[in-house]
Amino acid sequence: MGRIDKLRELEEEVKTTKYNKRTQHAVGILKAQISRLKSEIDLDVTKKNSSGTNQGYYVKKTGDASIILIGFPSVGKSTLMSRITGTYSEAAAFAFTTKTIIPGSMKHKGANIQILDVPGIIQGASSGKGRGREVLAAARTCDFAMIIVDALRINEYDAILKELYNVNIRLNKRRSDLQLIKTQSGGINVQTTVELTKIDEELIKSILREYRYINADLLIREDIDVDDLIDFIEGNRKYMKSILVVNKIDLVTPEERKRIEKKLKSDISISASKDYNVEELKDLIIERLDLMRIYTKEINKKPDLEEPIVIMRNSKVRDVCLSLHRDFVDRFKYARVWGKSVKFKGQIVGIDHVLSDEDIIEIHINR
Ligand SMILES: Nc1nc2c(ncn2[C@@H]2O[C@H](COP(=O)(O)OP(=O)(O)OP(=O)(O)O)[C@@H](O)[C@H]2O)c(=O)[nH]1
Ligand SMILES: [Mg+2]
Incomplete structure (x- = not known):
């Protein structure tokens, strides 16, 4: 066999x-x-x-974090994408309108978030139906999953969770x-x-x-x-956070809306096409992404307090190095840090030191 x-x-x-x-x-x-x-x-x-x-999809990562839109066909992923990023992604009333990955970026509250609009997935996606495997593989490379459910088809939610589980993605859990x-x-x-x-x-x-x-x-x-x-x-599981969004809430009555929200324990209800609650969704994304701001400073100079590096909370000095230049990791000697993650001002730390929001960092490298 x-x-x-x-x-x-x-x-x-x-x-x-x-x-x-x-x-x-x-x-x-x-x-x-x-x-x-x-x-x-x-x-x-x-x-x-x-x-x-089969190379699958490859999308270059940009911005401070990346979010993938996951949902069945026609739930409104592309409509939402165009709304929150300003990158046009074709939307239409038939299934599988989006055929490849379309990246866009959402700038909100100082953060620059990459959003990936992808083809819809269906039941059996994880075993190769439609573009399922490619989409789910792309999901694994993202920091965050935004799951979108159509208010008129909420029973699809369980199927999505199952497909994600099958490709070893674990939502809102840790190892x-x-x-x-x-x-x-x-x-x-x-x-x-x-x-x-x-x-x-x-x-x-x-x-x-x-x-x-x-x-x-x-x-x-x-x-x-x-x-x-x-x-x-x-050991090969991908643990990621997610937000559950119910879209097309304009199509249901207030009573039905309450019932849906209770049943799914969803995070937010929106209408992407009517622009209802979309700003609130953007706020929620930033809040849940749990980002922090790190200010960099050159040796013997004042820190740059204008343009922080925006990075996932609990990131290490190594992550800051990576976001500045790959070389910084190889040539790293030590860093000095001012802020909540250290006991003394200008404390010397190693590359695995975990930073806090609004820390100031000065990186010393071998020249
Ligand atoms: N009533 C209503 N219709 C919506 C809303 N959002 C999207 N639609 C419509 O739903 C249809 C599908 O929207 P798309 O944005 O193409 O959906 P999609 O999830 O990207 O679909 P695929 O790319 O095929 O997976 C379009 O006709 C949209 O106009 C909404 O909030 N309310
Ligand atoms: Mg689409």
Whole structure:
């Protein structure tokens, strides 16, 4: 049996197994097997693609952060794109109007945000339907996902989440706080600092064995489930933040709007074509992106307080270096920092120092 058939078979088995205490163990192991198989298949696809058959989309990153618009066809992605960036992207009443990635930039509150308008995705996108794989691959390179749902077709939301999950994108989560170290002998040891309510030690060990761990120490610091553990072991998951936008809110009654917002727990309702709530959406994007401003200063000069570098919150000195010039990382000696991230004014820090909003930085490099 080919790997794809095997994958289908395992997925079917999970689907048809009633989940309860008794089957929990078996389902956990099946999930690990599925995940491993998927990674193997993905690796093959990547290898094939890099040999030149299918390059996918490549978009140069510009600006302080990038956001991808994700939604089914005709939900209004391009209409919104044109509205918030000033870059025209064709919109029309039929599906798959947008056929490639169209980048635009949204300037708001001092930040310059790249927005990618992309073809709509549909159910099965992650396994290659439509332009699904390319779009989802592009999503992985972005900092943020804006999920757009049509107010008249809100049932599509679950399908989108599923497709994103299938390509290993995890929304509004972070990698679990675990520590896994291969050892020479002694089997698998599991240590926990919290009570585990969703997975037991036996299952943890079985899953690790699926991944060919024979001797290892695992330290668990939070109440994880099977999926969290698999995500951790696989390590190739993309954790990204997202905003859920309901568009075309002009087409529903106020009562219906309330019902939708409650059901989806959406972040904002807008009308891209009627320009309703679009400014509020722009504010929300900036707020959720969690950006910070870093001022640079040359040695023996005053800092430039006019034009900060805008960068993701919790970025390191390294990220500032990268945004200035690639060379700065290789030639980095040390940096001096003034501001909230340091104890003393002009404190000397290394390249992995985490900066705070409105810090001033002076970078010293080897000449
Ligand atoms: N009533 C209403 N119609 C809208 C709104 N936003 C977009 N539309 C219409 O919805 C249709 C589809 O809009 P597009 O912007 O092309 O949608 P899209 O998501 O980019 O579609 P694809 O590129 O095919 O994936 C167009 O006819 C738009 O005019 C809205 O807020 N209200
Ligand atoms: Mg479009």
